[in-house]
Amino acid sequence: MRWTVIPKKCDKILVRGVNWLGDAVMTMPALRALRKASPGSKISILLKPSVSPLFEHDPVVDEVIPYTEEYRGVSGRLKLASLLRSRNFCRAFLFQNALDAAVITFLAGIPERIGYSRDGRRLLLSDAVPFDQQARDLHHIDYYLNLLAKAGVAAESSRPWITLQPEERVAARERLKGLKRPVIALNPGAAYGSSKRWPPERFAALADRVLQETGGSIVIFGGPSERSIADEIEGKILLPGADTAVHFHDDGRLLNLAGRTTVRELAALIAESDLLVTNDSGPMHIGYAVRTPLVAIFGSTSARHTGPVGKGNMVISSQVDCAPCLERTCRRGDLKCMDLISAEEVFAAVRKLLNRERAVFFDRDGTLCRDAHYLSRMEDFEIFPEIGALHALKEKGFKLIGVTNQSGIARGRVDENFVRTVNDIFLTRYGFDGFYYCPHHPDEHCSCRKPEPGMLLDARVDHHIDLKRSFVVGDKEVDMLLAQAVGATGIHVSTGQEDHAPSAGLTASGLAEVARVING
Numbered sequence: 001m002r003w004t005v006i007p008k009k010c011d012k013i014l015v016r017g018v019n020w021l022g023d024a025v026m027t028m029p030a031l032r033a034l035r036k037a038s039p040g041s042k043i044s045i046l047l048k049p050s051v052s053p054l055f056e057h058d059p060v061v062d063e064v065i066p067y068t069e070e071y072r073g074v075s076g077r078l079k080l081a082s083l084l085r086s087r088n089f090c091r092a093f094l095f096q097n098a099l100d101a102a103v104i105t106f107l108a109g110i111p112e113r114i115g116y117s118r119d120g121r122r123l124l125l126s127d128a129v130p131f132d133q134q135a136r137d138l139h140h141i142d143y144y145l146n147l148l149a150k151a152g153v154a155a156e157s158s159r160p161w162i163t164l165q166p167e168e169r170v171a172a173r174e175r176l177k178g179l180k181r182p183v184i185a186l187n188p189g190a191a192y193g194s195s196k197r198w199p200p201e202r203f204a205a206l207a208d209r210v211l212q213e214t215g216g217s218i219v220i221f222g223g224p225s226e227r228s229i230a231d232e233i234e235g236k237i238l239l240p241g242a243d244t245a246v247h248f249h250d251d252g253r254l255l256n257l258a259g260r261t262t263v264r265e266l267a268a269l270i271a272e273s274d275l276l277v278t279n280d281s282g283p284m285h286i287g288y289a290v291r292t293p294l295v296a297i298f299g300s301t302s303a304r305h306t307g308p309v310g311k312g313n314m315v316i317s318s319q320v321d322c323a324p325c326l327e328r329t330c331r332r333g334d335l336k337c338m339d340l341i342s343a344e345e346v347f348a349a350v351r352k353l354l355n356r357e358r359a360v361f362f363d364r365d366g367t368l369c370r371d372a373h374y375l376s377r378m379e380d381f382e383i384f385p386e387i388g389a390l391h392a393l394k395e396k397g398f399k400l401i402g403v404t405n406q407s408g409i410a411r412g413r414v415d416e417n418f419v420r421t422v423n424d425i426f427l428t429r430y431g432f433d434g435f436y437y438c439p440h441h442p443d444e445h446c447s448c449r450k451p452e453p454g455m456l457l458d459a460r461v462d463h464h465i466d467l468k469r470s471f472v473v474g475d476k477e478v479d480m481l482l483a484q485a486v487g488a489t490g491i492h493v494s495t496g497q498e499d500h501a502p503s504a505g506l507t508a509s510g511l512a513e514v515a516r517v518i519n520g
Helices: 021-026 028-037 073-086 099-107 140-150 166-176 200-213 224-236 263-272 282-289 343-353 385-395 416-429 454-463 477-486 511-519
Strands: 012-016 042-047 063-066 091-094 112-117 127-130 183-187 217-220 254-256 275-279 294-298 313-317 359-362 399-405 434-438 471-474 489-493 506-508
Touching: 012 028, 012 099, 021 028, 021 140, 021 282, 028 042, 028 140, 073 099, 091 099, 099 112, 112 140, 127 140, 166 263, 166 477, 183 200, 183 263, 183 282, 200 217, 200 224, 200 343, 217 224, 224 254, 263 282, 275 282, 275 343, 282 294, 294 343, 313 343, 359 454, 385 399, 385 511, 399 416, 399 454, 416 434, 434 454, 454 477, 471 477, 471 511, 477 489, 489 511, 506 511
Parallel strands: 012 042, 012 091, 042 063, 091 112, 112 127, 183 217, 183 275, 217 254, 275 294, 294 313, 359 399, 359 471, 399 434, 471 489, 489 506
Antiparallel strands: none
């Protein structure tokens, strides 16, 4: 069939999503690009119920259509096709590679059906994108973006981001509150097969090192089918001072949650953990999509195609001639690719990624300087005279980090170079360690626009910051919600637009009082 650039607007777009958690995470940048390229269009995504929770509250998706068991078999497929036909979709993007996706959208009468030409479905597609060597070599995130690009959609790259609600973060924080920090999460399972699983005894040995040398705690995650693996690890862990293996505890050092979480609870709990150690699995992809630093252990699979993306991640694999084999089980029977990875090697990576520094994050306009409403000229730039008091925080070991929403850039009201110039003044003259800004329009629903915590999560990696021991200072409620999102303490200052912020943990009249409050 033809392969063309999509010529016209479509008001109702269907996306056939993928069936595995990790794959679903890797489609998120493509969904975001599709949303940005299709303003005003309704985007619906057809998904298995096991995957659909990832897209709850996702602002780039308007509707999730559950692909439930009632659509099994020929009669079920016809029923689903009839349902989709009634929705009058004008275009379908098939992220799923299977023949089934093409059959259903063909039977639904959707005029434009765009997907990779593979799995014997070329004749069922209106726009068949070549599944060539270039596509095969791509990381899977780029694989889905490439599908859009080849179909004429502006496929702007981004990192996956799972949108969590404030109440989900708070509930996860409450669930982990009895654990001593740092909280190291272990994910020892992998639904694909045993060839992707680091041995349970190695996870237990790693947990021993964490408990003995970091002063922190361990939380174990996994699905219902992986509870036996988690229980085996739990039984092999020796707590400091214990003579025998110990089991489930409430003493603040060990928590086994395998089989006891929903998908969204798991995402929030991983987000609340300080670090994740994981096999190549769905939770690994969730880990980097909530920006939790992670150590990923790869055996039979390829990190080049499915490895974690973004900052603050490390991949550990062994150099054996048979890897990556992509097999579910080891044909040689020795699983050498995993056996060669020691607990000591993984613990060294854990130590490298753990964050210990404290920081104070400052909003800019209305907190550090007068809010000029889309500050765009130097003559309107007025730094508050009390800024010198912040030096006392540096003396106490705090890092000073600026975080500011600058949607004026996307709106065309502020020059981005001007924003950088102003931010650099705080770096060069006032001893700030970093300054982050979000240039996006609110309609882009990015991960960095406050109160979403993307800027703080990037700063955590760049400056080794322990967010739970840090502060966020601002003149608006959105700054206090930002503090709440990461478990930091919010301090509201009355120097800007809002006299009151309901979510503030503390209040201060200005920067001098901020320094006194933090330093005690």
